[in-house]
Every structure is written in structure tokens, then in C-alpha cells.
Amino acid sequence: MPEASVEPVEDFRRRLHPWLEDNVPRAKRPGWGMAMTQGQLSDDEELAEVAHQRDLQRRLFDAGFAGICFPKEYGGQGLTPAHQQAFDEEIWPYEWPFRLQVPTLQPCATVILDYGTEEQKRQHLPAILCGEEIWMQLLSEPTGGSDVAGAQTTAMRDGDEWVLNGSKIWTTGAWWADWGLCLARTNWDVPKHRGLSVFMLRLHQPNIEVHRIEMLNGSREFCQEFLTDVRVPDTDRIGDVNQGWTVGSRWMFYEKSFGMLSFTTRPTPPAGAEASGGFRAGDVGAAYVSEARRAGRLDDAATRELIGEAHALSLASSEGTSRIGKAMAAGKLSNQAAGLTKIIGGTLGIRQSNIALQLTGSSAAAWTEENEAAGARGTAFLVRQTGQIAGGTLEMSRNVVSERLLGMPRELSVDRDVPFRDVPRGPSAH
Amino acid sequence: MELDLTADQEVFAQTTTKFLDDEASPTDLRALRHDPTGFSSAYWRQGAELGWTSLLVSEEDGGGSISGGGLTDLALVSHQFGRFAAPGPLLPTNVVAAALSHRGSPEQKADVLPGLLSGETVGAWCWAEPPPNDRLGKVAMTATVTDDGYVLNGRKGPVEAGAQADHLLVVAQSDGRPVQLLLPAGTPGVTVVAAQGLDLTRRYAEIHFEDVRVPRTSLLGDASSGVDDIEWQLQLANVIQMHEMVGAMEKAFEITMEWMFNRYSFGRPLASYQELKHRSADMKAWIEVGHGIADAATLHVQGRGDRAGEYTSAGKAYLGVYGVDVLQDCVQIHGGIGVTFDHDMHLYLRRVVVDSLLFGTVSDHRQRLTTLLETKEDANA
Numbered sequence: 001m002p003e004a005s006v007e008p009v010e011d012f013r014r015r016l017h018p019w020l021e022d023n024v025p026r027a028k029r030p031g032w033g034m035a036m037t038q039g040q041l042s043d044d045e046e047l048a049e050v051a052h053q054r055d056l057q058r059r060l061f062d063a064g065f066a067g068i069c070f071p072k073e074y075g076g077q078g079l080t081p082a083h084q085q086a087f088d089e090e091i092w093p094y095e096w097p098f099r100l101q102v103p104t105l106q107p108c109a110t111v112i113l114d115y116g117t118e119e120q121k122r123q124h125l126p127a128i129l130c131g132e133e134i135w136m137q138l139l140s141e142p143t144g145g146s147d148v149a150g151a152q153t154t155a156m157r158d159g160d161e162w163v164l165n166g167s168k169i170w171t172t173g174a175w176w177a178d179w180g181l182c183l184a185r186t187n188w189d190v191p192k193h194r195g196l197s198v199f200m201l202r203l204h205q206p207n208i209e210v211h212r213i214e215m216l217n218g219s220r221e222f223c224q225e226f227l228t229d230v231r232v233p234d235t236d237r238i239g240d241v242n243q244g245w246t247v248g249s250r251w252m253f254y255e256k257s258f259g260m261l262s263f264t265t266r267p268t269p270p271a272g273a274e275a276s277g278g279f280r281a282g283d284v285g286a287a288y289v290s291e292a293r294r295a296g297r298l299d300d301a302a303t304r305e306l307i308g309e310a311h312a313l314s315l316a317s318s319e320g321t322s323r324i325g326k327a328m329a330a331g332k333l334s335n336q337a338a339g340l341t342k343i344i345g346g347t348l349g350i351r352q353s354n355i356a357l358q359l360t361g362s363s364a365a366a367w368t369e370e371n372e373a374a375g376a377r378g379t380a381f382l383v384r385q386t387g388q389i390a391g392g393t394l395e396m397s398r399n400v401v402s403e404r405l406l407g408m409p410r411e412l413s414v415d416r417d418v419p420f421r422d423v424p425r426g427p428s429a430h
Numbered sequence: 431m432e433l434d435l436t437a438d439q440e441v442f443a444q445t446t447t448k449f450l451d452d453e454a455s456p457t458d459l460r461a462l463r464h465d466p467t468g469f470s471s472a473y474w475r476q477g478a479e480l481g482w483t484s485l486l487v488s489e490e491d492g493g494g495s496i497s498g499g500g501l502t503d504l505a506l507v508s509h510q511f512g513r514f515a516a517p518g519p520l521l522p523t524n525v526v527a528a529a530l531s532h533r534g535s536p537e538q539k540a541d542v543l544p545g546l547l548s549g550e551t552v553g554a555w556c557w558a559e560p561p562p563n564d565r566l567g568k569v570a571m572t573a574t575v576t577d578d579g580y581v582l583n584g585r586k587g588p589v590e591a592g593a594q595a596d597h598l599l600v601v602a603q604s605d606g607r608p609v610q611l612l613l614p615a616g617t618p619g620v621t622v623v624a625a626q627g628l629d630l631t632r633r634y635a636e637i638h639f640e641d642v643r644v645p646r647t648s649l650l651g652d653a654s655s656g657v658d659d660i661e662w663q664l665q666l667a668n669v670i671q672m673h674e675m676v677g678a679m680e681k682a683f684e685i686t687m688e689w690m691f692n693r694y695s696f697g698r699p700l701a702s703y704q705e706l707k708h709r710s711a712d713m714k715a716w717i718e719v720g721h722g723i724a725d726a727a728t729l730h731v732q733g734r735g736d737r738a739g740e741y742t743s744a745g746k747a748y749l750g751v752y753g754v755d756v757l758q759d760c761v762q763i764h765g766g767i768g769v770t771f772d773h774d775m776h777l778y779l780r781r782v783v784v785d786s787l788l789f790g791t792v793s794d795h796r797q798r799l800t801t802l803l804e805t806k807e808d809a810n811a
Contacts, residue, residue: 285799285800285803286803286806286807288803289800289803289804289807290807293807298804301797304796304797304800304801305793305796305797305800306796307796307799307800307803308743308747308795308796308797308798308799308800309747309796311740311744311799311800311803312743312744312745312747312748312795312796312799313748315723315726315740315741315744315748316719316720316722316723316744316745316748317719319719319722319723319725319726320715320718320719320720320721320722320723321722322722323433323718323719323721323722323725324718324722326433326434327433327718330433330434332433337718339711340711340714340715340718341715343711343712343714343715344715344719347712347715347716348719395708397711398707398708398711398712399704399707399708399711401710401711401714401715402707402708402710402711403707405711405714406687406707406710406711406714408690408691408701408702408707408710409698409699409701409702411704
């Protein structure tokens with residue numbers, strides 16, 4: 001599309017603002033839902049919320065506001081990251097379909113956009129953008145989390161179909177999602193990266209059993225799926241047979257770069273807006289100040305120093321992440337630099353979690369109804385490591401950054417040039 | 431800043447880099463170890479010709495920037511000053527020149543600016559005070575109003591280039607408000623005590639003022655402009671420090687990467703050990719964050735935004751911890767050689783540590799952030 005035909009951002013904003021006011025309910029807590037596992041809803045409530053969010057997405061789609069950075073021919077708006085940013089700011093006070101962002105729009109839809117056939121794109125992208133299809137990633141397996149390319153779920157060719165067997169794990173919300181992108185082994189007799197293929201499959205079918213996993217904070221969002229003779233038509237394969245790692249690498253890049261790309265919505269309070277209640281990178285300090293004031297601790301020098309430290313780390317992380325994104329976009333850092341943002345979370349972020357707990361104090365350990373926010377802080381602290389594990393561990397990111405970005409020697413590997421069948425496996429994996 | 435340079439800025443940064451490469455090698459720095467001035471006047475004049483001292487001065491006053499945004503240009507110089515641990519009073523001269531161009535009377539400008547701009551003279555900003563008045567923002571020095579001017583009493587320090595400066599810009603309390611006074615270095619009653627310092631080429635002093643009489647025309651601006659001016663000048667100083675720190679971190683990291691590839695232990699390069707790879711990855715991330723927060727702070731200060739103080743304090747609070755940690759980890763990875771005088775690592779370590787301690791410590795800036803947040807909350811309430 002020629003530059004000149006792009007709608008000016010301010011025009012877009014003027015069109016969007018009144019539409020949101022007329023068509024989307026105000027949020028009870030702006031920005032709520034930024035982290036998927038934060039709610040503790042009953043199953044019925046959760047299903048109702050999913051249905052409501054599909055409806056919100058449908059309304060956005062019908063009004064021409066869905067998939068701002070997706071191409072027009074697949075139901076998107078063909079606009080720019082600046083438009084998405086304007087959208088993120090405008091939608092701040094309103095409800096938003098947070099359950100349809102990650103992983104549906106990114107990485108799933110973006111992988112389809114990059115590697116799908118014309119037919120696959122036309123079948124799925126508009127359906128995703130209008131809220132009909134919610135997607136999940138069938139990537140990790142119980143036998144290996146970080147070693148994604150070591151997938152053992154197997155797809156065997158049978159005429160025009162493939163037959164899949166195996167198990168996938170850590171799939172968020174698989175019990176209410178519609179489709180999954182699945183990495184499977186199509187050849188055991190070649191080295192591991194050369195025998196993989198990617199398939200799209202419907203999650204609700206008799207041959208897929210979905211188990212929900214209870215996390216230590218009570219969340220039951222994560223699932224494990226057991227695939228038994230699941231039949232997938234060859235037309236639902238993405239990318240070439242045994243070329244799944246090409247697709248997979250891009251897939252994993254998308255999995256680590258939500259903050260740097262503009263395919264998903266991340267509500268942001270407009271500049272100057274009071275951010276209480278929600279959160280915005282860089283505004284954690286303001287919330288701590290209010291809390292400390294209420295708790296009568298604002299005169300305590302140690303508290304003041306911790307608040308300042310947390311706020312400094314928050315601004316620094318956010319500016320660092322944004323700079324890495326810009327450097328990648330400008331081609332000054334390779335895509336492998338996405339791992340740096342994980343390290344920022346795993347180091348500066350960890351320190352911020354510790355400060356949050358310290359500032360909250362004893363009521364994070366035991367709380368009454370009056371003090372549930374403190375309890376939530378305590379519980380959140382127990383799952384502090386989630387961010388350093390999900391979507392590839394911190395250690396994997398450190399490997400990637402040191403090897404691919406800094407060019408340091410690769411780890412000795414015993415699984416590179418041998419047929420996958422002969423790669424040593426622990427006693428738990430048969 | 432280095433991400434989106436204009437063509438002119440590229441040339442500007444390259445010229446400074448080339449000059450420092452020729453004139454500020456580690457050997458040159460070591461040779462200045464016992465030099466009382468820490469830099470040669472010819473070096474400083476040449477630097478001034480390259481634009482080091484004119485970027486924050488308006489064109490009417492004889493200065494000028496490369497890109498229209500003088501502070502982003504100065505950030506490029508500061509970055510190289512960090513990469514080379516370069517000598518020269520970059521921070522004090524720029525802060526004093528900026529303050530004069532912004533607020534000076536025509537006479538003050540005419541007296542002082544030409545010399546600062548050409549590099550013939552040096553300015554010192556007498557902002558900090560020795561303990562027990564060394565917390566950020568504390569001013570115990572007094573400027574008592576008399577019939578024809580002021581009488582100054584108190585102590586300032588550490589003052590960079592305090593003994594080398596021709597002009598002193600002194601922060602003092604006058605009638606309960608902070609003001610700034612510009613006076614010649616040799617004014618009677620001023621005693622300069624040279625200090626020992628960590629940096630190899632930067633010289634610091636403590637300056638004692640005992641019944642120092644200065645005329646009314648010494649006042650910079652008026653009695654009410656001091657608060658905002660001093661805050662702005664502190665932000666400028668912090669921005670210069672941040673870019674120096676990031677530059678020094680970057681350079682130390684590059685030296686360490688090269689070392690890890692070339693140094694073999696137990697038959698393999700250090701670079702092949704996963705533990706060191708992971709630490710390197712962390713350091714790379716922290717350097718990128720340093721760039722990010724330093725650049726953001728620079729733009730906030732340049733645009734005179736509401737959050738300029740918040741961003742500069744965040745940057746200093748961040749770099750004061752992670753910058754120092756990166757440097758010390760680079761030393762650690764070198765082993766014994768890393769703590770010797772012959773190795774270059776200490777040149778950058780010194781620079782980062784000194785920058786982390788002056789114009790607000792980590793603790794100062796953290797607490798100041800909370801104060802700024804509190805003020806913002808009160809304003810919103």
C-alpha cells in the first residue's frame with residue numbers, strides 16, 4: 001500500500017474514540033487482564049468472559065478496528081504500529097478482548113501470516129480477527145520444555161492425512177480455545193531439527209483429551225493435551241514437510257517479542273492520565289507511594305529508597321525494552337536480541353518482585369478481606385519465576401543471546417548430527 | 431542516541447572518536463596520572479574546536495549544536511568520553527556554559543563565554559558540599575546580601591576542575607533561597623584545596639569561601655530563578671554522566687569479550703563456559719537498558735519535560751548499580767590482571783564509579799524519585 005493512502009493517526013483516533021464510547025463498555029479496572037493468569041474465576045464465569053470477549057472482538061472487527069497491523073486482504077486494517085499505539089491508548093478506559101491477544105494474534109496468527117498458504121490465510125486470519133477462532137500453541141511437551149525441537153509428538157502420513165500421537169503441555173486455556181498450532185515429529189531418522197513439521201488442528205475433537213493443570217496459585221489456565229490418533233488433513237500443514245524448524249524459529253521469535261511488535265493490543269493509559277488501578281510500565285512507583293502513605297510508612301527512609309529503586313528499575317526496563325525493539329526494527333540488532341528482554345525481566349524484574357514483597361510486608365503472608373490486595377501480592381510472589389520459565393526459560397535466552405548475538409561458542413551438543421531416534425533420553429521418556 | 435543519528439551527527443561523533451583515538455589512548459591517560467591538571471590546554475582547545483563546549487550555548491551567544499538538539503549532540507561526546515575514559519572538564523564547562531547562555535547577563539556572557547567556548551578557560555560548577563552537607567539538594571553555603579552585593583561563606587566539594595577553573599559558578603543559600611553566583615577563581619577569600627580522586631585524569635577540589643565579597647552583578651539571573659536553574663543544571667550533569675557510564679560499560683564489555691575468546695583455561699576459551707556466557711548475556715542486556723534509560727532521560731531534559739528529573743534520577747539510580755556491577759564483573763572475568771595498573775580495565779572502572787557517586791548517589795536518586803512521585807501524587811489529588 002502506498003504511504004500516502006494510510007489514514008493519518010489523528011484521524012484514526014478521532015474515528016475510534018466516539019465509536020468506543022458508543023459501543024464498548026467502560027472497564028471496571030482499566031488495563032485489567034494484561035496478565036492472563038491473574039483472575040480467579042469459576043469455570044462458568046470464565047466461559048462467559050470468553051464469550052463476551054469474542055463478542056467484543058466481533059464488534060471491533062465489524063467496525064474496522066480489528067487487526068490494525070494485519071493486512072487488509074485477510075481482514076486486518078493494514079495500518080501502522082503508530083495506529084496500534086493510538087488504539088492502545090484509546091481503549092485504556094474500556095473493556096478489551098485480552099483473551100484473544102496472546103497467543104491467538106501473536107504468535108499463532110503471525111505464523112500463519114508468514115508461512116500459511118493463501119488458502120490457509122483466507123480461511124483462518126479473518127476468522128481469528130472477528131473472534132470466531134481462538135488459537136493456542138501446542139509446543140512444549142512433558143518430556144522437555146526448553147528443548148522445543150526435541151518434540152516427540154509424532155505425525156505419521158496416511159494418504160492425504162496425518163495421524164498425530166503424543167502429548168503437549170503448558171497450553172493456556174486449551175479447554176475453551178478452538179484451534180492449536182502443533183509442532184510434531186514427521187521423521188525420527190534424521191537429526192532433530194530436520195524431522196519436524198507444523199500442523200493446525202481443532203482442539204475439540206474426541207481424540208484430544210484436555211487436562212487442566214492446577215498451578216500453585218490456584219490458577220487452572222494451563223492445560224495438557226493427550227493426542228491419540230488425531231487425524232489432520234495435509235492441507236492443514238503449515239510450511240513444508242520436515243521444514244518445521246524454519247516455521248518454529250519464527251514462531252519462537254514471535255513468542256518473545258510481543259512488546260516489540262504491534263500485532264496485539266496492550267492498553268496503555270494516554271500520556272498524562274492517572275494510572276491508578278491499572279498498571280503501566282514506569283508507573284509502579286506511584287502505586288507504591290499511595291500504598292505506603294495509607295500504611296503510614298511514607299516517612300520511613302528504607303521504604304522511600306525501595307520505592308525509588310523499584311520505580312527506577314521499572315522506567316529503565318521499559319526504556320531498555322523499547323530501545324531493543326527499535327534497534328531490531330532498524331536492523332542494528334539481530335532478531336536474537338529478543339532474548340535480551342527476557343533477561344531484563346529475569347534480572348531487573350526479579351528485583352522488582354522482591355521489592356514488591358518487601359514493601360507489602362507481613363500482610364502478604366496472611367491477610368483478611370480488608371487486605372486482599374496484599375494477599376494477591378504474596379501469591380504473585382510465589383509464582384515469581386513463571387516469567388522466567390514460560391515461553392522459553394531465562395537460561396535458554398541467555399544461551400541464545402550469548403551464542404547468537406555475541407557469537408560465543410555453542411554448548412557441546414550430543415543431539416545435533418545424529419538421527420533423533422538415537423538421541424539419549426532419560427528413564428522417564430520411552 | 432547512537433541509534434538514529436543524522437548524517438551530521440555521524441560525522442560529528444566520528445570526528446570526536448578519531449581525535450580521542452589519537453590523543454587519549456590508555457598510554458596518554460597513564461602519562462597524566464600525576465599531572466596536576468589532568469589534561470593539556472592544547473588538547474582541551476582542540477576539543478573545543480570540535481564543538482565539545484558549544485553545544486548547550488545558543489547561536490546568539492556564539493555556540494551552536496549539530497542537530498538542533500544540543501544535549502543529544504553532547505550525549506554523543508559524553509558517550510565517547512566514557513569509551514575512552516577521556517580527560518578534560520567536559521561536565522563542568524558545559525554546565526557552566528549552558529547556565530550562562532540560558533540565564534547570564536550580557537556582561538557575564540561577554541566576560542566568560544568566549545573563553546569557555548574556545549577552550550582557553552575552564553568553568554567549575556560549585557554545587558556539591560562536603561559532609562555533613564553532602565546529600566543531594568542540601569545547600570549550607572550562604573550568600574548574605576549586603577548593600578553592594580553578597581558575602582559568601584561555606585565549603586564546596588568535590589568540585590571538578592576546581593583548581594583549574596578560571597570561573598566559579600557557586601550555589602549558595604540567600605534569604606532562604608538557593609541562588610547562583612559567578613565569580614573569578616582568584617577572588618580574595620577563596621581557598622582551593624586540591625583533592626585526591628579515583629579518576630586517573632579528572633581533578634577535584636574542595637573550595638573554602640571565607641567572607642568572600644562579590645558585587646551584586648555576580649548573581650546569575652535573579653533571586654527566584656535559582657531553584658529551577660540548579661535543577662536543570664543537575665539534570666544536564668546527570669545526562670552527561672549517564673552517557674559516560676554507558677560508554678565505559680560498553681568499552682569494558684568489548685575488552686572482556688575479546689579476552690574471553692583469547693584466554694584459554696583447561697584447554698578451552700573462557701568464552702565457551704556456560705557460566706561466563708550467561709553473565710555476558712546479562713551484561714549485554716544491562717548495557718542496552720543503560721542506553722535506553724540514558725537516551726530517554728536525554729530527550730526528557732532536552733525537551734524540558736515534566737518528567738526530566740524523574741528520568742535522570744532513574745538513570746542514575748539504575749546505572750549506579752548495574753554500571754558498576756558490569757565493570758566489576760569485567761574485572762572478575764579478567765582475574766588478577768584485571769586489578770593491575772597496567773591493564774586498561776581500571777580506567778573505565780574509575781570513570782563509572784566516580785560518575786555513580788557524584789551529582790547524587792544511587793541512594794540519593796532513589797529517594798529523590800520517591801519525593802518526585804509524592805509531589806506528582808499531591809498535584810493530582
